[in-house]
Every structure is written in C-alpha cells, then in structure tokens.
Amino acid sequence: MSRIGKAPIKLPAGVEVKVSNGNVVTVKGPKGELQQPMDADISINIDGGILTVTRPTDQKRHKALHGLYRSLLNNMVTGVTTGYKVQQELVGVGYKATNDGNILDLTLGYSHHIYFEIPKELKVKTEQEKGKNPIITLEGCDKQLIGQVAAKIRSLRKPEPYKGKGIKFVGEQLRRKAGKTASK
Secondary structure: OOOOOOOOEEEEOOOEEEEEOOOEEEEOOEEEEEEEEOOOOOOOEEOOEEEEEEOOOHHHHHHHHHHHHHHHHHHHHHHHHHEEEEEEEEEEOOOEEEEEOOOEEOOOOOOEEEEEEEEOOOOOEEEEEOOOOOEEEEEEEHHHHHHHHHHHHHOOOOOOOOOEEEEOOOOOOOOOOOOOOOOO
C-alpha cells in the first residue's frame, strides 16, 4: 500500500470539497477555489472532515495514481487555506525588478527590458532596498502555477556558476566553480 496514498487529509474549517461528474474535484476555501480532474479508477471518500483516497487494485498504474492524487489534493487543501509563496532574488550589478499590477518589468543586463505578464490568479510584489538585491515575491493558492511561473522567470537569466549572477530562489545554495588560475 502506498504510504503517501493511504494517509488521510484533514479538512480545516471553511474548506469544501466536491466531486462532480467526470471525477472533477473542486476544493473551495478562504483563499480561492481550485479544480483537478481525477482518474476514473481512483475514488475519494469524505467522512467527518477527513478525506481519503482509495484505489481499486494493486496494479502498478493504480499504485502510481494513488499517491499522486492524494498529494495533489493535499496541495489543493493547503493552497486554499494558507496559500503558497515563492521569493526570488536578482543577483547582479544593475539588475532591477518592478511591477505595475501583474506586469513584471525586469532589467537583467540585456540591451532591453523584459516585460513578463503574471497570470491573474497570482499576486506579484517587488522589493528593492538600497544595498540589497531586488526580491520578487509570488503568492497564490495554486502550487503548480506558482512553481511554473517562478521557473519561467528564473529561466530568463539563470545563475551562472562563477560569480552567482542571475535569478535565484531566496535561500538557494548554488554550486560555485573556481575561476582560472593566473599563470606565472
């Protein structure tokens, strides 16, 4: 039995879970509403504020889907109650980030500005203190969407291994390389 799949999910107060036709699960809470289509073989039971995911057989496919859908549902419940937050740091001389609503304006050492549109489901905030690196903060209830947008922003200027310049996650440890040694 899947250790992740058989773990129950406790539903906090104010969270509603509905399973509609076609096995589409809708989770509604104080921070928003999320939907996830489910495989027809996997069943969901809600009993007294506890959500459990069960599988029909021990086939390899069913075992894989069992843990997957339990994790997705748990992420949805966490997202609509507390939400998710990702912070990215711009390391480099002259690197800047500002936002106007959901349009992110990045200056990353190229000959032009990069304008990046953040999806309306997410909130973006930029901070720029003197003497510190600019920080981009993404907040929302959909863990997958936040991760995807953060990865896309990071891909605009990945951190390089020599000086560490680029866009990195706050707290991320980069593998650094030694530069060239001077010949005598």
